[in-house]
Amino acid sequence: MSRWCAFLTEHDPAAQVRAAGGDPVSVSGRSAFGLLHDEPGRAAGPFTWGDLTAIGEVTLFNAAELRRRLGRDAPPPDCADGLLLLACYARFGTAGLAAADGMFALAISEGTELVLVRDHVGARTLFHARARGHWAAATSLRALRRWPALDTGLHLPAVRSFLAFAYLPGPETLLRGIHEVLPGRCLRLRPDGSVDEQTFWEPAEHTGDRSAREHAQRLRELLESATARRLPAGEPVAVLLSGGIDSSLVTALATKLHEHPVRSYSIGFDGTTPNELAYSGLVATHCHTEHRVLTVPGTAVADRLAHTVSLLDCPVGDPLTVPNLLLAEAAAADGATTILNGEGGDPVFGGPKNLPMLIFELFRDEAAPEARARAYLDSYRKCHGDLPVLLTPGVLAELSDAPPLTDLLTPYLRPGRMNGLLNQLLHTNLRTKGAHHILTKVERLTAASGVEGRAPLFDRAVIDYSFRIPANLKLAGTTEKWILKEAVRDLLPATIVDRPKSGMRVPVQQWLTGPLADLGNDLLFGPSARARDLFRADTLRAWLRGDGSLLPRHGGKLWLVLTLELWLRSFEVGP
Known part of the structure; x- marks a missing residue:
């Protein structure tokens, strides 16, 4: 590109x-x-x-x-x-x-x-x-x-935003x-x-009197149209297949609608980390794709991390960036020019972030709109709550007059364009994480590999229609993305459609104490980081030791800091 x-x-x-x-x-x-x-x-x-x-x-x-x-x-x-x-x-x-x-x-x-x-x-x-x-x-x-x-x-201020969100959710850059x-x-x-x-475009909330079956039928038509328009003419297409409902339905629609071979790609990691390869293999067999599993060792992540981070206009605190790049390169090596993905299902139809937010709404004791924004921010479980002990006193002093991070979220999380709470949450997901994390990561990593990444679930017409569907059909009780699953139920095994979202377990902790240990120590405590003086070394050392943590969550926070330091070095940003 x-x-x-x-x-x-x-x-x-x-x-x-x-x-x-x-x-x-x-x-x-x-x-x-x-x-x-x-x-x-x-x-x-x-x-x-x-x-x-x-x-x-x-x-x-x-x-x-x-x-x-x-x-x-x-x-x-x-x-x-x-x-x-x-x-x-x-x-x-x-x-x-x-x-x-x-x-x-x-x-x-x-x-x-x-x-x-x-x-x-x-x-x-x-x-x-x-x-x-x-x-x-x-x-x-x-x-x-x-x-x-x-x-x-x-x-x-953008450093603070990145540490809280793991991406930058608005117009600011680093x-x-x-x-x-x-x-x-x-x-x-x-x-x-x-x-x-x-x-010139912003999704709007609409209500109608269609039945659940009619909504599912109309959504299916739009999904088929969105997928068909993104298929490359006259050549095979690649699909990133995780085994979840979103990538599985895109794979199934591609094989149904495309007259050329569909090649699916999945990733796994060495070691004992739980994975979804059994489910992606089931979908590949069911859809008769040419399937390839790419095993990514921690050494490969260590070797390619700096280069991968340098490709991004904003660092992304997602440990799947290197595996995503390797998958795109594998598809390109097999001759693909277009690679479809299942991104968009969560921000458009209701993923795992929405249920805890709805529970918060039932029990919150503060009426201010900022309370909802703070709860949304905390649900990321990144470094928002750690900023007072993570950032150095000098940085905290300079940020003392910066606008609160909730200002980035409050416009979406109050009545206005969207009046229903679930639609407000989906609108927030779409305009923050969707636009500034998911899509930008896909575009940069696929383009760097010489292929074009396309996301049918982020189709404009599909998004518009999602805000016409009643909330109780998108989140039916505790079943997330219910209407999306009903729209494609006939295309996939029930094992795939009805299983709860589990996500891919990435062995970040193993990488940081293994192949990335030396690089991590150099980046976190080396001369460049000391000169920049953004982070307290005692906090980072405590996280590396796992102090005060019953669950291994410090790895994800260290990954954010490590990724940020690599990006700053790549862009030659000094103190």
Whole structure:
């Protein structure tokens, strides 16, 4: 996948692009576009339509529908998806963006403004910054980090957010002055420094009088359509298969709808850690896929961790990042160009985080909206409660005036766009973890392997419909994702459909005391970490010893700190 930069400038825009590490490709008005040579891929433009010029990464799944809308004004049938999306914007404005179904990040030169567009759910990333009277935007945070005009450095509030969430749930990044465009948004950057943000898509809550059976039937139709539109034409497709309901239903739909071979990939770990390989093997046999199991030893994680973290625009406190990259590389080595996944089932239809939140709602004794946000934050069980003993006194002092972390959640967790509590929780999951952890991780790791990751359960129409389904059909008693399971019950063995979610057990503790022990000690207590002075060494040493822990939960917290330190080193972020 190509990475690109866009600049809005009044002085020698082509030189600004060269200074950021790219070749000047075109100049329109005050805007300049450039591709970055260090991340090659298929062409991302520029595209010109009328008075508009754009550059971007665009994959559309409903190109035929958009052409019908444009009629005789549509560009040639063999044009790039980026040009088609630009034509829709030129004709219909933001309504044309809302009508698109796909993965896209687009920068448009429109008069004296630079218009930034990010797809509905956040499958592609887009960042922007302003320095010395100029705007810059890029799909790569590293590209903006290299922009000489930008005086940036570590953004401490983002460090706190990362430790609490294990990702960054909003527009902030770890680099001061660089912000991320939110999904479903259109930003207008003006030469005077002002910004106008428009929302072209946000899911909305609706109610209807359909029966459970009718809801299941309609959902099945949408799932089949979403999967079919993401299948590559004329070639085999790969599927990441964990053995859970979400990846299993995508595998089953792919084998039903695709006329070419479906290859499924699962991961396991050495040692005695519980795994789901028996279930993924059952689904592969049931669906007759070409199945491959990749065993990931701890030594491989140690060898590839630094490289994997360097691929991410924001570190992700997910120990499956290296295994995910290895799976994508395996699929690419087998000739795949497209790899489907089951991501999206939990944030869209109700996963394990929602039940404890509903229990909290029954027993909470504080009416303030912030109470619900604090409970949601605590449910992550990361480092939120440990910040007073984890961060050094100097860092805590600098963060004393920072806005509370609950500000990132409260807008979703109060009546407004969503009035039902479960829908509020799902909306929060979709717009935070879905957009800033799940999808961005998938995009970066698959693109780095030369394949395109696609998530049918994050389909725009599927998401819209999920908020039309009554809450008691999504969480039926204690049964999570009930309606989703009913929609695909005929496709899979009952053992898969009816088993509770267990998740994959990743042997983080074994890695930290085994193949990652030396690297971990160097990163956590070495000169670079000491100079940065973010964390208290006594707390980290106590966690390494497992002090005060009845359950081995310190491994996950250490993983966050370790991942963050690797990322900061990769991006050369000093104290």
